[in-house]
Amino acid sequence: AQSVTQLGSHVSVSEGALVLLRCNYSSSVPPYLFWYVQYPNQGLQLLLKYTSAATLVKGINGFEAEFKKSETSFHLTKPSAHMSDAAEYFCAVSLMDSSYKLIFGSGTRLLVRP
Amino acid sequence: GAVVSQHPSRVICKSGTSVKIECRSLDFQATTMFWYRQFPKKSLMLMATSNEGSKATYEQGVEKDKFLINHASLTLSTLTVTSAHPEDSSFYICSASALASYNEQFFGPGTRLTVL
Numbered sequence: 001a002q003s004v005t006q007l008g009s010h011v012s013v014s015e016g017a018l019v020l021l022r023c024n025y026s027s028s029v030p031p032y033l034f035w036y037v038q039y040p041n042q043g044l045q046l047l048l049k050y051t052s053a054a055t056l057v058k059g060i061n062g063f064e065a066e067f068k069k070s071e072t073s074f075h076l077t078k079p080s081a082h083m084s085d086a087a088e089y090f091c092a093v094s095l096m097d098s099s100y101k102l103i104f105g106s107g108t109r110l111l112v113r114p
Numbered sequence: 115g116a117v118v119s120q121h122p123s124r125v126i127c128k129s130g131t132s133v134k135i136e137c138r139s140l141d142f143q144a145t146t147m148f149w150y151r152q153f154p155k156k157s158l159m160l161m162a163t164s165n166e167g168s169k170a171t172y173e174q175g176v177e178k179d180k181f182l183i184n185h186a187s188l189t190l191s192t193l194t195v196t197s198a199h200p201e202d203s204s205f206y207i208c209s210a211s212a213l214a215s216y217n218e219q220f221f222g223p224g225t226r227l228t229v230l
Contacts (some may be wrong), residue, residue, distance in 0.1 A: 036221070041205075041224065041226065042223055042224060043118075043120075043207050043209075043222050043223040044158075045221070046220075049218060086205060099171075100163075101148070102160075102219055104158050105157065106158075107157045109155075
């Protein structure tokens, strides 16, 4: 069965510093993986997705993630944090069946200090 | 592209009344729509999956008679919270996916339900 673990419910960085949000997955088949961002009282916006093509995936707002099969990881990074990056981030894995369900991690709140 | 809307964005109702939330895919045909519930500072909990023209599939522990889901067309799904109670207060989010979208779901902006 697929599952997702996000290490760290809160991550705090200074503006301009590297952002690293961790996501590890468990899947018996090659997964599709996603990172979503949620701003307060809003829905989820897709940052990037991995669908078995390039292992380094570039997304919006300067974010990228690297799929590492050997580590079962899909960590999200951004070289330089901006105040507007403060939000909740969710990693998700897609069930590789006809249900199209997504399994979400517990989320990581990113705080950006001025 | 791939825009999903929800209406209303906020609703306050009295205990015992029913509330309907609409989810629309504006620029694509959604073969599957999903309804989630999100508690404060928590992740999304999938409530049900609906395919156009068929009955919704509910997740374990979700009362199907309490949360009625209708997916009458490829662009519209509705969630009706029947006989709402304060414990039903939550943030409800829908999403939609199409066959060709690599299992990607496109999310609506959410509906904040407050039951007094």
